Amino acid sequence: MQVSIETTSGLERRLTVGVPAARVDSEVDERLKKAAKNVRLPGFRPGKVPMKVMRQRYGEGVRQEVLGEVMSQSFQEAVVQEKLRPAGQPSIEPRSLDAGKDLEYIATFEVLPEVEVVDMQGMxxxxxxxEVTDADIDNIIEVFCKQQGTWEEVERAAAEGDKVNIDYAGTRDGEAFDGGSAEGADLELGSGRMIPGFEDGIVGMQVGEEKVLELTFPEEYHAEELRGAAVEFKVKLNSVQALVPAPVDEALFAQYGVEEGxxxxxxxxxxxxxxxxxxxxxxxxxxxxxxxxxxxxxxxxxxxxxxxxxxxxxxxxxxxxxxxxxVGQNLDxxxxxxxxxxxxxxxxxxxxxxxxxxxxxxxxxxxxxxxxxxxxxxxxxxxxxxxxxxxxxxxxxxxxxxxxxxxxxxxxxxxxxxxxxxxxxxxxxxxxxxxxxxxxx
Missing domain, CATH: 1.10.3120.10 (Trigger factor, C-terminal domain)
Known part of the structure; x- marks a missing residue:
């Protein structure tokens, strides 16, 4: 096998590989002989199909299969021979694939760089x-109690952390815009789901109260047409619910896998x-x-x-x-x-x-x-x-x-x-x- 190597730029290498025709032809003949033992063709007894007929019928297909395998194998042999470390798969460009002639192809690929390790002494x-204190444990248990808590309707002004039900209608220069209106929407105040100022504007409202919020969309908002836009939201507060944390009891312990103790x-x-x-x-x-x-x-x-x-x-x-x-989503x-x-x-x-x-x-x-x-x-x-x-x-x-x-x-x-x-x-x-x-x- 003949191999020549060229550095094209930086880490890129071009490897020209020549493989003797005998290597390809002998493998093609061997596969055709094995296949002939099992091939059934009209006019021939099983296992008695002449090689001439096998070559006519199947020679080209077998040869293409062998060529692919020989190029893959010989490329691996060539990089070992030349002590190269490929980074990724090569791009193969065949130059000579004709039967009876030596196989020749060009493989273009990148190699791994030589890494000179810097002394990190003294970084x-x-x-x-x-440490985990009792107060830290109390804080986490408080979070657990809230996670397992229930929402109950209250008759007071809305506060941070409450869940409110609202109707709202947004306008820009007096015109409604897409996605700016809803009825009977639930919103947890402080969740950050809405644009800045929206949730803060509801804090302090009473059930049944209506209010107009004058706000500005963030410059990085996902909808390009609303970035930095000055808008108004007419909001009506329908109900207020407060979170009642679960008690620290056996039922809470069981929720987190503690059945005893x-x-x-x-x-x-x-x-x-x-x-x-x-x-x-x-x-x-x-x-x-x-x-x-x-x-x-x-x-x-x-x-x-x-x-x-x-x-x-x-x-x-x-x-x-x-x-x-x-899987199965046809997306670019x-x-x-x-x-x-x-x-x-x-x-x-x-x-x-x-x-x-x-x-x-x-x-x-x-x-x-x-x-x-x-x-x-x-x-x-x-x-x-x-x-x-x-x-x-x-x-x-x-x-x-x-x-x-x-x-x-x-x-x-x-x-x-x-x-x-x-x-x-x-x-x-x-x-x-x-x-x-x-x-x-």
Whole structure:
């Protein structure tokens, strides 16, 4: 097999591969001989069809099948021979496919970049330090009581947190606009469902009262024709309901899986779950800081376009599924969710993946069976039947691979933290579990 390689630009390579005709022809003959044993044709006994007839009838189809397989196999052999690391699938351009002649084709593809790992020694990492207090447990139980509470009609002015029933009609310059009117609509005040000022304007209204709200649509509103538009909403308040929290009793405990032990056991389990959440949140914040530092330090790594495109597609599908998209919906996702929505995140993920892969290789890091098992058991611990969940992971290769990938990431983070300057920062439980950048929200 003859191979020549050319660097066209950056990470792109052109591989010209020549395969001797004998390799293709011998494989075609071998397949035709095997097929002849089972072929039934009028005028011939089973298994006695002459090779000349086999070639006339089936030769071209078999040859095309063999050509595809030989090109795939020889490409893999060529990249191993040339010590190349392809990024994504090649584009194959046949040059000679004629029978009796050597097979020749050109494969164009990108290679993975050589990643030079930057020394991360001494990077600054802030570690939140918090504990779960009785007051934190009380706050969470209060949330549970509200979740299991009931709405009851009240005879007073509407207040933040109430559920109101309203009629409203919106106009712009005296004209109604699409989606601006409704009758008998339920709305929880403070939910943020309506444009700024709408819900605040209902606070303090009495049942039966009518009011005109003069508001302005946000500049980033999804309907382009209403962005920044000054409008009026005529609102009538039909009813007000207040939330009556559920009592802290056996019925509440049962709703959250505690059948025995009363309030003491309930608080114990709530505390354990909060402690687990706190641990995961702290580890997550530390990991994010490390990953951000890795990205910043390796901003010059050249990225294969093929890998970025694959990541864009993965992020697009993920968003589509999150918003309820499913199989069988005939939609042009690229038009609906264009590439530029995901390009920046895709590039970050590809860069991070390349650097982490190099760190794994350089430091000889392995996701041991014990470490993977511990990670799976931790994931399963929050379920009613942990053993069933563990068995599910180990019977699902794709899900187990995702756990193994996370374990490798965690091991890389642990390795980098060995040389980091970790500064502890005391904070409350709520501050610790709030994702970075969302503290104000």
């Amino acid at each position: 600054q990492v802030e570690k939140p330090v918090a 009363g309030e003491e056991q309930f608080r114990k389990e709530v505390s354990e779950n909060m402690s687990r959440e706190l641990k995961n949140a702290v580890e997550g914040k530390i990991k994010q800081q490390v990953m951000d530092a890795v990205l910043e330090a390796h901003g010059g790594v050249e990225l294969p376009r093929a890998l970025v495109a694959q990541e864009v597609d993965a992020l697009r599908r993920q968003m589509f599924q999150q918003f309820g998209g499913g 996702l690229k038009s609906l969710l264009p590439d530029d929505m995901f390009a920046e995140n895709a590039e970050k993920r590809v860069r991070l993946g390349l650097v982490l892969s190099e760190l794994v290789s350089k430091n000889g890091i392995r996701a041991t069976a014990d470490r993977v098992r511990a990670a799976v058991e931790d994931l399963a611990s929050t379920y009613e039947d942990p053993e069933e969940v563990i068995n599910w992971y180990y019977s699902n290769r794709e899900q187990l691979a995702a756990v193994e990938s996370k374990v490798l990431e965690d091991l890389v983070v642990e390795k980098l933290l060995e040389g980091a300057n970790i500064v502890e920062k005391e904070c409350s439980y709520q501050e610790a579990i709030t994702p970075a950048g969302q503290e104000d929200a």
